[in-house]
Amino acid sequence: SKRAMRADVKQAQRPIAEEFSAEKVKATVEGDAPKDADLLTLEDIREQIRYIEKSVATKELHYMTRVLRSIVPIRRKLNENVLSGLVQGYFAPQSQQWNYFMEFLPDAMSAPPKFG
Numbered sequence: 001s002k003r004a005m006r007a008d009v010k011q012a013q014r015p016i017a018e019e020f021s022a023e024k025v026k027a028t029v030e031g032d033a034p035k036d037a038d039l040l041t042l043e044d045i046r047e048q049i050r051y052i053e054k055s056v057a058t059k060e061l062h063y064m065t066r067v068l069r070s071i072v073p074i075r076r077k078l079n080e081n082v083l084s085g086l087v088q089g090y091f092a093p094q095s096q097q098w099n100y101f102m103e104f105l106p107d108a109m110s111a112p113p114k115f116g
Contacts, residue, residue: 038081038085041074041078041082042082042085048070051066051067051088052067071087083105084102086106087101087102
């Protein structure tokens with residue numbers, strides 16, 4: 001019962017964001033795994049981009065080292081859907097950069113955006 005009380009206290013101390021991320025991971029394991037995994041990967045990349053921007057703005061090196069450590073796991077999760085979502089999210093449609101990157105993703109050009 002002391003162990004149960006400790007577990008309850010530890011559970012109560014977990015941040016809300018951690019609980020939500022755990023729920024997302026459970027959802028990917030249980031249900032629409034590819035779509036949810038792609039969305040989580042896209043969110044991971046967006047988070048790393050925010051860290052790069054923060055590192056540049058604050059001139060703090062530890063943000064950039066965090067990004068560098070996360071490159072390999074993210075690279076393993078990359079696929080056409082994630083790359084298409086990134087291009088569509090960060091470049092204006094039909095711009096020079098958008099057209100350049102979409103040449104490498106021909107299937108994505110004809111399909112509507114999958115991520116918002």
